[in-house]
Amino acid sequence: MFLPVRVVAADMFVKTLCMSAIFAILLIASIGLYRLFRSKQRLLEEVEECFSATFEQAAVGMAHVAIDGTWLRVNSKLCEIIGYSPDELMGLTFQKITHPEDLASDLESFRLILDGKIQTYSMDKRYIRKDGTLVWICLTVSLARDKEGFPKYFITVIKDISDRKQAENELDRHKEHLEELIKERTIELSSAEESLRTSEAQLKEAQQIAHIGHWELNFINETVTWSDEIYNIYEVDPENFEASFDTFFNLLSPLEREKVGRAGLDKEMNKNPYDIVHRFNFPGGRMKYVHETCRNFFDETGKLLRSVGTVQDITARWITEERLRQLSRAVEQSPVCVVITDPEGSISYVNPKFSELTGYSYDEALGQNPRILKSNITPQETFVELWQKIKAGGEWRGEFCNKKKNGELYWEMAYISPVVDAQGDVTHYVAVKEDITARKHAEVELRELSLSDDLTGLSNRRGFMYLAKQQLKVSDRNRKGLVLVFADLDQMKRINDTFGHSEGDRALMDAAGILKNSFRVSDIISRIGGDEFVVLSVEAPEKSEELIMDRLQENLRVHNLEAARPYELSISFGITMYSPEEPCTLEELIERGDKLMYEQKQKKGYNRLGQR
Numbered sequence: 001m002f003l004p005v006r007v008v009a010a011d012m013f014v015k016t017l018c019m020s021a022i023f024a025i026l027l028i029a030s031i032g033l034y035r036l037f038r039s040k041q042r043l044l045e046e047v048e049e050c051f052s053a054t055f056e057q058a059a060v061g062m063a064h065v066a067i068d069g070t071w072l073r074v075n076s077k078l079c080e081i082i083g084y085s086p087d088e089l090m091g092l093t094f095q096k097i098t099h100p101e102d103l104a105s106d107l108e109s110f111r112l113i114l115d116g117k118i119q120t121y122s123m124d125k126r127y128i129r130k131d132g133t134l135v136w137i138c139l140t141v142s143l144a145r146d147k148e149g150f151p152k153y154f155i156t157v158i159k160d161i162s163d164r165k166q167a168e169n170e171l172d173r174h175k176e177h178l179e180e181l182i183k184e185r186t187i188e189l190s191s192a193e194e195s196l197r198t199s200e201a202q203l204k205e206a207q208q209i210a211h212i213g214h215w216e217l218n219f220i221n222e223t224v225t226w227s228d229e230i231y232n233i234y235e236v237d238p239e240n241f242e243a244s245f246d247t248f249f250n251l252l253s254p255l256e257r258e259k260v261g262r263a264g265l266d267k268e269m270n271k272n273p274y275d276i277v278h279r280f281n282f283p284g285g286r287m288k289y290v291h292e293t294c295r296n297f298f299d300e301t302g303k304l305l306r307s308v309g310t311v312q313d314i315t316a317r318w319i320t321e322e323r324l325r326q327l328s329r330a331v332e333q334s335p336v337c338v339v340i341t342d343p344e345g346s347i348s349y350v351n352p353k354f355s356e357l358t359g360y361s362y363d364e365a366l367g368q369n370p371r372i373l374k375s376n377i378t379p380q381e382t383f384v385e386l387w388q389k390i391k392a393g394g395e396w397r398g399e400f401c402n403k404k405k406n407g408e409l410y411w412e413m414a415y416i417s418p419v420v421d422a423q424g425d426v427t428h429y430v431a432v433k434e435d436i437t438a439r440k441h442a443e444v445e446l447r448e449l450s451l452s453d454d455l456t457g458l459s460n461r462r463g464f465m466y467l468a469k470q471q472l473k474v475s476d477r478n479r480k481g482l483v484l485v486f487a488d489l490d491q492m493k494r495i496n497d498t499f500g501h502s503e504g505d506r507a508l509m510d511a512a513g514i515l516k517n518s519f520r521v522s523d524i525i526s527r528i529g530g531d532e533f534v535v536l537s538v539e540a541p542e543k544s545e546e547l548i549m550d551r552l553q554e555n556l557r558v559h560n561l562e563a564a565r566p567y568e569l570s571i572s573f574g575i576t577m578y579s580p581e582e583p584c585t586l587e588e589l590i591e592r593g594d595k596l597m598y599e600q601k602q603k604k605g606y607n608r609l610g611q612r
Helices: 002-057 076-082 087-091 100-114 162-173 175-190 193-198 201-210 228-234 245-251 254-270 315-332 351-357 381-390 437-447 461-478 490-500 503-519 544-562 584-603
Strands: 062-066 072-073 122-127 134-145 153-162 211-217 223-226 274-279 286-297 304-313 337-341 347-350 396-405 409-420 426-435 482-489 524-529 530-537 570-576
Touching: 002 100, 062 076, 072 087, 076 087, 076 134, 076 153, 100 122, 100 134, 100 437, 162 175, 175 304, 211 228, 223 228, 228 304, 254 274, 286 315, 286 503, 337 351, 351 524, 381 396, 381 409, 409 437, 437 461, 461 482, 461 524, 461 530, 461 584, 482 503, 482 544, 482 584, 490 503, 503 530, 503 544, 544 570
Parallel strands: none
Antiparallel strands: 062 072, 062 153, 122 134, 134 153, 211 223, 211 304, 274 286, 286 304, 337 347, 337 426, 396 409, 409 426, 482 530, 482 570, 524 530
């Protein structure tokens, strides 16, 4: 009995010892796990603290945004940018403070990220600040997802780029000034190579903005250097094209090569600065205009050491200036008077036609008030109405009886409108005035001859023939085209038979009113008999036939909507042009218009009597 007890005791001792060892191991492991857990917890806290510090102290706005657009977390920089406190911002969505014009693009990118089609996106957009002002920002957005890949929230970085936008606007407005500054800077830099090296990065950026590059030809070591922007302007790859005069020369057309060659020869022989505009022709008929300048540097013996020059892409400016030159030539050669005044009414420009008509030379008119032409025949109310209209920003048109330098009276039809700058402030007034003396005299003769239609107040056939023939002579003299419109009422017989002749007379007066509303007071509008009307428009711009037809149809449509007649007024029109280059008689012109009118009437299913 004693021996088994000892065995049992030993066995229990071993078991107890094993249990103690296991417990010790577990205790040590627990302590290790606890220390590891505390270490990771401290690391997480440090990471969170670092993230929070970075998030809050970032130089850009940062935020977490819910899937529905609600702000979840924002930093102080974002609040500073848009003027809201964090609490105020938490009650809003990004959609609420996004400018309406930018929202659609933002939401489209938003959806693309949610659909997994893109990982991130950036865009320039406008936020509406708390005070109602706009602020330009650069927005970068990415999406945080959970372990299963479901969207959690958006991470956004917002940078205030108002200064950059303002700088871009300033650059657009002051491009010409910037070009001059760059040219001056280039000349200064070419005389100081050390300054050139230290300012290379700044110059490169400016060249990219202004599309201007620089080059240097060193005759001592026979090297040529081009800036990056020159490669961009010439549209050649620096990897495949060597910077050399031959490379540049081969890009030119034969005519431009001769032009550039002459300028280069004059530069070397006479030591003159090189300043030339030349053109490059690209495939597909595309052209580019380049302004190139060059300055030479010689030693004391007159030996040419190096040439430094600039190349600028001036295509946009050249096209704009060419349009301005075309406009200037059009104004200078215009058959009508053009007068420009400052806001106080002092004349700053008159074209040659003004001097020809009034007898006042350009120098005599400059600085004067248009009152030098006043005849005291035009009613004072006309001038009051004129100034009220143009000072309110509108256009005014009407007639003046003015007096020439020699005292002779003349009539003119004037169109006067304000010219405003980018801020909407009036800088000038421009007046376009046509001599209508002959027409006024003809109108007097018409009144004396009673050449008008009693029902409509328009001129009748005889009056039209008289006025129109005079206008054809003016057109031939001024080489200015005319438009003739032949109009005929449809279903006139049905209106008379169904509603009576008084209603038929009303239909004729309605037609006359539509024509009056569709044309200028300077145009000749006549009822030449029955239900037929003829209009001679004294101005014929491009596509005038289409414009006149659209205007007539629109005015006819509006009349039928508003007149409340027991029938719908229908008119057929025939429109034809008179060209001084291909003259014809007035009778032939009317016959052409009549034929075109009848063709339209047939298309609508009417015969010449306007019946179906």
